[in-house]
Amino acid sequence: MHLKRTTTLAALATACALPLAAQERRELIVYAYDSFVSDWGPGPVIEANFEAICNCDLTLVGAGDGAALLSRIRLEGTRSDADVVLGLDTNLTAAAASTGLFAPAPEGVPTPDLPIAWDDPLFTPFDWGYFAFVYDNTKLTAAPESLMALAASDTTVVIQDPRSSTPGLGLVMWAEAALGDEAPAFWEALSDNIVTVTPGWSEAYGLFLEGEADMVLSYTTSPAYHLIAEEDPSKSAAAFAEGHYMQVEVAGILAGSDQPELAAEFIRFIATDGFQSAIPTTNWMYPAFATETGVPDGFDTLITPDTALLLPAEEAEARRADAIATWRAGLAQ
């Protein structure tokens, strides 16, 4: 009995002491997608680098995939503990902005190093990439050289569903931006190339690696993973004449943050080497701000599209429903 009471008292004392300790050291809570936070993602390096300069605790919380992140923020609304959300892309930023939950981007962030001009008042880019069809260059020797050539060929592909995955939505927007009125014809012609449509990137890429299709919808940077991490030069991305649609991943501060200054500090940190140098070989994307060291060896072997395509966020949001309907109609033939 005695022992029990002592334990309870000790527990109470600990519980009381905790908030005090927390007050001394500020805590920044950042929501990101799962693979960003994982042991092999950029999370651990970035956490260490930021904590070395901020005199704070950076807590990275993995909150599902890109689309799930936004759903989670909407579910939590103004009650959210999060200060910063990291990992939305330009297909989602218009919807994110319209929730009114995000605060303006802080002052003092340099101009990003992107193939397009960046003027979003709320969100700061942290990395970017081009969507591309990736193939095994030991098996497919003459890869198609345009979207239309792919659709006309008998090359098999695995793509993702735009209703459940961000790359899948990226391809739909790619067809919209590159082909416009020809998009319905493109989907109709592509439908016999498609082996299957998966719910997410992981399933599609897994099927491709198991040899289920000649090509998979992924990123121009995907071959860099195989080259650098696995020393396997057999994967290539096909360069398409119409240009490649971009994915720009962004971070934003929540208006309800209880640490607005620290959050602003973190957004400015995104533009520095401490963040950007971790991106290429952990997130396998291009850094959004120029780094001193540049991109690592192996990235120079990647294709660099001549034309970068990206619909402005509002336009992407406005055209999404119709574009998905076109996709469905074309593939249902």
Added chain:
Amino acid sequence: MARWPRPVTLLSVGAATLVVALTVGAVIPLMLSAEGAGRLVAADWAILRFTLFQAALSAALCTLAAIPLARALARRDFPGRSLVLTLLGAPFLVPVIVAVLGLLSVWGRAGWVSEITGATLDIYGLTGILMAHVFFNLPLVTRMLLTGWAGVPPEHLRLATQLGFTPRDIYTHIERPILREVLPGAALLVFLICLTSFSVALTLGGGPRATTIELAIYQALRFEFDLSRAALLSLMQLGLALTVALILLASGQRGAGGFGLSLRPQSIPKPRNPWIDRAAITAALAFLGLPMLGLISLGIPGMPDLPDATLNAALRSIGVSIAATLISCSLALAIAGGVATHRGRAALLGEGLVLIGLTASPLVIGTALFIAIRDFIDPFAFALPLTALVNATLGVPFALRILLPEVDRVIRTRGPLAQSLGLSRRLWLRRVLLPGIRRGLGLALGLVAAFAMGDLGIIALFGSTETETLPLLMFGLMGSFRTDAAQATGLILVLLTLTIFAIFDTWGRRAQH
């Protein structure tokens, strides 16, 4: 009979209410927090048609394939028969995405069959969906049919032998009644499971033609955050299930019985030629076993790459699974106690609960729970308990279906004696009821534990790095190019799931007769 030894009715009502609240009730918070009324678009009707079509076809194929298999297993005894029966349970317990990769390693364009024959198989489309659905559900139907065969009184079989029944006579007088009784319920169960299929239908379906309602729910919640549309679609799915169930009940069918508890071979007069039965068993073993071998061959190369997080993730998964199992079986027992021995309305209620639980969308339940509790507690801090709770609810239909006939039997056969002896409720529960239903309880615990282990729907909504379970870890690995490690994680998940199922099931089978 006086009120005793009927278990507390209040408890039963409470448990049933909880299940209904978490499943059907889940649409209420969605409706309340939605902005504007939900709408259905023309494309939804195409989705509805396809959903119904593939589910009906899957159910038909499963039941057709199960008849020769169950019949062969019922009348033949051979070395390793018991092992075959245990392994038959495996496909039903394997997480979907792992099983799909296993199926493709056999039937895919780069799979074993394509490699051996030199032809490039293309199973994507309806073929792939049906194949996967038969893979998952054939064992379930087979076990249900085996129970039917096991229920044939031995005197009938002796009589049949004495009268020199031909195989045709046996079919007419013994087998047809069994099939009539078990098949409609079994087919309904498979139909309902396939109705909510999402990953299988999409991954193997080949394109947007193969879209089920569950995907539309996913899209509404994840991308559009259209809560009222999600609620509407969820009601549509529920309504569909209940309509089909009502048609079945109206045609004079009762729901299927248990899940094959007594699986001893019966001395049914056998046809002379054993090859029909041998072929049925061999074909089933190949169809169900090869993809399992595929899983092993895919998983082993990645074993050295397993991340350190695997152990903790596995421990969390086991914890969630055991918690969900205990809650689920307690709820099912409480409900069964109230419904058992009742005929008519109460029995109908039991059936209704089973159907509702089977068609409720985990994503809808999860989101609704989130909205309902977010004002009071931090849902993410309770990610694991919430995952356990929702999985427990989703497990109730299966547990109930197994436990209901068992509880019913114990109360009918031993209730009056216990009452006349004046046993306390505690003694009745510990000394009579629980030992009496132990075999069924073991199977129920094992099934629910296996389901909860593979959960991805709920944990994907609430989970974060600190609460990562094994399926979530596997998806994280897949999403970061680490396919080998992901497949190794998948293999570990399968092995753990089978182990936890076997432990509970074996515990149940060791019951004294």
